[in-house]
Amino acid sequence: MSTIREEFREPVRRTLRWMLSLRDAQGRIVCPEHKVEHTGKSAGAAVMAAILGELDDDDTLRAAALQQGERMVANLVREGTSPCHTFRPGRHDPFNCSNSVIDGGACSDALAELVHRLGPRMDGEQRERFRDASLLHARTYLRYAVLDKGIPAQRAWGLSGLANAWTLERDETLERAALEAVGVLEGIQNADGSYPYHPLEWGGAHAGCGDVSAFYQSRVTGFLLFALERLGRDPRDGLFAGPLERGLDFLLAMQGPDGIKAGLVEAKPWYWGATYEVASNVFDVYAFAAGWRAFRRRSLADAALRAFRAWAAHLEPDGRPRSHFDGHGRTKSYQCPVFWAAHAEWVARSFELLEQAAASAPSLARTVGQGIDLRVGWFPNAELGRLEDDAVVAWVRGARPGFNVHHGSPHGAGLIRVLRKSDGAELVTRCRLGGSQEAEWNGKAGLPAPLRGWRANKDELRFSLWLARNHWRGERYGAALRAPFAVAARGLVAYAAPRVSSAFFLAPTARVFGDSIVLTSGVAWRDGRPVPGVLLERTFQLDGSGLSVRERRLRAPAGLDLAYSVPRAARDVERDADEVRYRLA
Incomplete structure (x- = not known):
C-alpha cells in the first residue's frame, strides 16, 4: 500500500477522473469549452494516471495513461515540408489556446515519463513508439524552440520536455541545447530573482509585458529544477544554485500564509477574473518541493504544503479546478478548467516530497500568529x-x-x-x-480626454474580437456579444475619464x-x-x-x-x- 496520504492523492485523483470523464469514443479528452483535444493537456492526464496507477495499483488508470500516450503519438505531425515535427493542434487551431513549445514540451516530457514509469508493462513496439515520438519532437523542434521563444516560461516548459527526452538516449546535441537554455533563462532573470513575463528585448509588445508575473514565476524556477534533475546536474552546483534560490525566494515572498500569492503583481491580468488565482499553485507546489529537496530549507517545504492546500480547497466536488472563489466584482477567468486540471500532474510529481514535508512537520497546519520578528x-x-x-x-x-x-x-x-x-x-x-x-x-x-483612452488601448480593441470568439465557442453568447463593448468601456472610456x-x-x-x-x-x-x-x-x-x-x-x-x-x-x-x-x- 502506498505511503502517500489521501490528503494529497484524493484531490489529484478527483481532478484526473474529471478529465477522463471528458473522453470521447476515440479516447480523446475533448474540452467542453473549446471543443478541441488539448493534446498538451492530455499529456498531463497521462502523467497523473501513470503515477496514481502505480500508487493505487490500478490497471484502469495505467491503461488510461497508455491510451493518452497513444493519442500524443497520433498527434505528432510533420510541419509541411519542414523536418520539424510538432504535436497537433498546437498553434494550428486557435481554440487550442496554446502553442507548439508548450504542448511539445509537455508531450515529449510525458512520453518519456511513460516509458520510464510503465515501460515494463508496455510491449516493445509501443515502448519504441513512445520513445521515438518524444525524441523526434525534441530533435526537430524543442532544441531550437528553447532558445528562440520570447516568453521565459514557454522556453522553460519546452526545456522540461527536452531534458526528459534526453534521458531516453543520451544525445549530446540535446544536452548542449538544454544546458544553453538553462543559461539563457538564468541570464534573463532579474537580480532579485523575479522573471519578466515577456521581456521587451525578447519581443514584448507593451511595456507591461515586461512586468513580473505571480502566475508564471514558479514555472520557470520549477521547470529549471526539473530539467537539471533529468539532466543529472546538481542544482546546488555553483553554476545553478544562485539563480534557483533567488527565484524561490521571490516566489516565497509573494506567497501569503494562506498559500495564495499577491495576484496584483501580474503582467497578464486579463487572464484572471479576480485579484488572485490558485491555478498556478500546482507549479508552486513543484517548485517549492523540488527546491526543498535541493536546498533543504524548511521554509520551502512549508510553502509547498500551503500552496497545495490552497489549490485543493478550490476544487469543485467533481474535481474541476477553479482559479478563484466567486465574489463581488469577480468574473470568469480566461483559461479553461482542462488546462488547470492537466497541470495537476506537477502535484502528482511532488507526492513523495509533500508526504515527507507533512510527516516532518505534522503541526504545520494552518496555524499563524505564533510569534515572529519583524x-x-x-x-x-x-x-x-x-x-x-x-x-x-x-x-x-x-x-x-x-x-x-x-x-x-x-x-x-x-x-x-x-x-x-x-x-x-x-x-x-x-x-x-x-x-x-x-x-x-x-x-x-x-476633463474627459478621449485621446488618452485611445492612445492607451486602441490596439486592445482588436484583441476583444478574439475574446468574443472564445466566449462564443464556449457557448457564452451573452459574454461574446458584450466582450468588445466591455473592452471599449474599460479601455477607452475608463482611461479617458478624469479619475x-x-x-x-x-x-x-x-x-x-x-x-x-x-x-x-x-x-x-x-x-x-x-x-x-x-x-x-x-x-x-x-x-x-x-x-x-x-x-x-x-x-x-x-x-x-x-x-x-x-x-x-x-x-x-x-x-x-x-x-x-x-x-x-
Whole structure:
C-alpha cells in the first residue's frame, strides 16, 4: 500500500477522473469549452494516471495513461515540408489556446515519463513508439524552440520536455541545447530573482509585458529544477544554485500564509477574473518541493504544503479546478478548467516530497500568529516589498512598468494586499478594475480626454474580437456579444475619464528601513501619466502587532479634487486635512 496520504492523492485523483470523464469514443479528452483535444493537456492526464496507477495499483488508470500516450503519438505531425515535427493542434487551431513549445514540451516530457514509469508493462513496439515520438519532437523542434521563444516560461516548459527526452538516449546535441537554455533563462532573470513575463528585448509588445508575473514565476524556477534533475546536474552546483534560490525566494515572498500569492503583481491580468488565482499553485507546489529537496530549507517545504492546500480547497466536488472563489466584482477567468486540471500532474510529481514535508512537520497546519520578528523584504527589480509581523503580512509595490487594460500590473505604488494571519481576513479591499480603491488617494483632475483612452488601448480593441470568439465557442453568447463593448468601456472610456489615483502612479521612490517602507509618490490618470504638482509621502510600518499606515499629502494644486479612502478594516483612525493615520491588525 502506498505511503502517500489521501490528503494529497484524493484531490489529484478527483481532478484526473474529471478529465477522463471528458473522453470521447476515440479516447480523446475533448474540452467542453473549446471543443478541441488539448493534446498538451492530455499529456498531463497521462502523467497523473501513470503515477496514481502505480500508487493505487490500478490497471484502469495505467491503461488510461497508455491510451493518452497513444493519442500524443497520433498527434505528432510533420510541419509541411519542414523536418520539424510538432504535436497537433498546437498553434494550428486557435481554440487550442496554446502553442507548439508548450504542448511539445509537455508531450515529449510525458512520453518519456511513460516509458520510464510503465515501460515494463508496455510491449516493445509501443515502448519504441513512445520513445521515438518524444525524441523526434525534441530533435526537430524543442532544441531550437528553447532558445528562440520570447516568453521565459514557454522556453522553460519546452526545456522540461527536452531534458526528459534526453534521458531516453543520451544525445549530446540535446544536452548542449538544454544546458544553453538553462543559461539563457538564468541570464534573463532579474537580480532579485523575479522573471519578466515577456521581456521587451525578447519581443514584448507593451511595456507591461515586461512586468513580473505571480502566475508564471514558479514555472520557470520549477521547470529549471526539473530539467537539471533529468539532466543529472546538481542544482546546488555553483553554476545553478544562485539563480534557483533567488527565484524561490521571490516566489516565497509573494506567497501569503494562506498559500495564495499577491495576484496584483501580474503582467497578464486579463487572464484572471479576480485579484488572485490558485491555478498556478500546482507549479508552486513543484517548485517549492523540488527546491526543498535541493536546498533543504524548511521554509520551502512549508510553502509547498500551503500552496497545495490552497489549490485543493478550490476544487469543485467533481474535481474541476477553479482559479478563484466567486465574489463581488469577480468574473470568469480566461483559461479553461482542462488546462488547470492537466497541470495537476506537477502535484502528482511532488507526492513523495509533500508526504515527507507533512510527516516532518505534522503541526504545520494552518496555524499563524505564533510569534515572529519583524521582517521587511524588498525586491528592487520588481519593486515589491513584503512586511510581516505576528499579526499581518502586507505587500507594497513601488515603481512598475506602464500598463493598459490587458498588459501590466493594474495596481501599484502602495499597498496591494494586507492579510491578517489569525483568520486569513483581507484587510484592504482590492478590485482589479476599480478606479477608486481603499487605502489610496482618489479624485478627479481635468476633463474627459478621449485621446488618452485611445492612445492607451486602441490596439486592445482588436484583441476583444478574439475574446468574443472564445466566449462564443464556449457557448457564452451573452459574454461574446458584450466582450468588445466591455473592452471599449474599460479601455477607452475608463482611461479617458478624469479619475486619478495614487494606485495609477508608476514611478514612486521607495526607501526601505528595518521595520518600514516609505514611498514618495503622486497621483496619475489611469494611463499612468502623473498629475502635475502632487507629492505624497506614504509610510507603511510594522509595530509588532500590525501595520501602521501614515499617509501625508505634502503638496497638491489648489482646487484638486483628491481625498484618501480609509479601509473599512482600519483601526485607530486619525486624520486632518493633509494627513491620515491608522492601523491594520
